[in-house]
Amino acid sequence: MTVTARLDLAIFDAADIEKVGSFYAELTGWDVVRNDSDRFGLRSPDGQEIEFQRAPDHVAPQWPGQEHPQQIHLDLQTDDPETAAGRAVALGATRLADGPTWITLADPAGHPFDLCQADGVGPVMTLFAVTLDAADASALARFYADLTGMNVTYDGPEGALISADGRSVMFQRISDYNPPRWPDPAYPQQAHLDLVVDDLDAGEARALELGASRTDVGGERFRVFTDPAGHPFCLIR
Template identity: 85%
Template sequence: MTVTARLDLAIFDAADIEEVGSFYAALTGWDVVRQDADRFGLRTPDGQEIEFQRAPDHVAPRWPGQEHPQQFHLDLQTGDPGAEAERAVGLGATRLADGSTWTTLADPAGHPFDLCQKDGVGPVMGLFAVTIDAPDASGLARFYADLTGMPVSYDGPEGALIGADGRNVMFQQISGYNPPRWPDPAHPQQAHLDLTVADLDTGEAWALELGASRLDSGGERFRVLADPAGHPFCLTRAAD
């Protein structure tokens, strides 16, 4: 069996989605494409989407430890990480760390994100990758590569990358990795991926064969599974 699941979007949990969604809209220059009681969605100029999902009891990560791990973060591209980091702080971010070509901050919901140097980026930021923590980055990259058909374009000691059609997912090698245990509030997810498939039954069967585990049958519209590292993800039925 081979089934291709299309990466739809990454969804981050937050108690105040208006605050964090408006923060990223102001910082990145991305378009607001969805705004209701439960979701705040943004779209990059190249068509990638990021959403913030209302989670009233959201417990923020505490980077860099694994007691309350980040699990996911965004790698954003800008021509001047230093200047944009200062602007981010003015918009409500917290500065966490500085590197030679990047700055790590936390958004108003506590999710870390990186501002990465890339020459030629204009006033609207680019999204290089959604980055996911893993105890076995190479193995998790292969799982998602097999599930989505996105090839592994990099595999090294610090992590692995899959990508296609301008969309990238990075898997970051983490020692002492602490997985989410959805829906246990003591070990919450921080974010998850939505993947679309033509048929939920065959898509779920393929994901399980690759090493996923079932968390919620979901019915006829979606299925909730966990990847081999324990991150929940949703399979949703593609629109007819």
């Protein structure tokens, strides 16, 4: 029997989680659902969540190069990216680049994110996708689709997308991709995904079968793996 995992949330590393978490809460209009010494969590109106975990030695990415790569970023949707970008800068973001229908900025912890044009969003932003970098975006999309039961809804030369139940994960092709080497602080993960399973042993077997690698971190409640592109992720019971 094929075991699938459910995408739970993306968790970004930061030294000051209160600062970066409050930044996103103010920018997006999402609810704060967790705020303790280790985690700051937000929930969008459609139930999607992101968190920021305290990492005192966090080394910020330097976009767009691969010497200190972003690894993972958020694609946020808004009616008016230009106005939203102005608000983001006033809240502590740094404007990095303009695209045809999006603006790229860095949050106060240094993580790049995109403000993407989408009509009818309203005053509260929506999360279009969490986007992972990879040398082979198609292969990484298939890995996560097979692990989670999500569907590959787009696969093109620049990247791939998997979706299900209103949630999406995008995979962006990077020609000179430099993978994380967690927990080596010189090659930080920047962020990771949490995936929920009913049975950790069965979930582990399925992840390894699909090409993941097991780390020595975890126990009876969670286990840490790396995907075929080197991104750490957690299976959580």
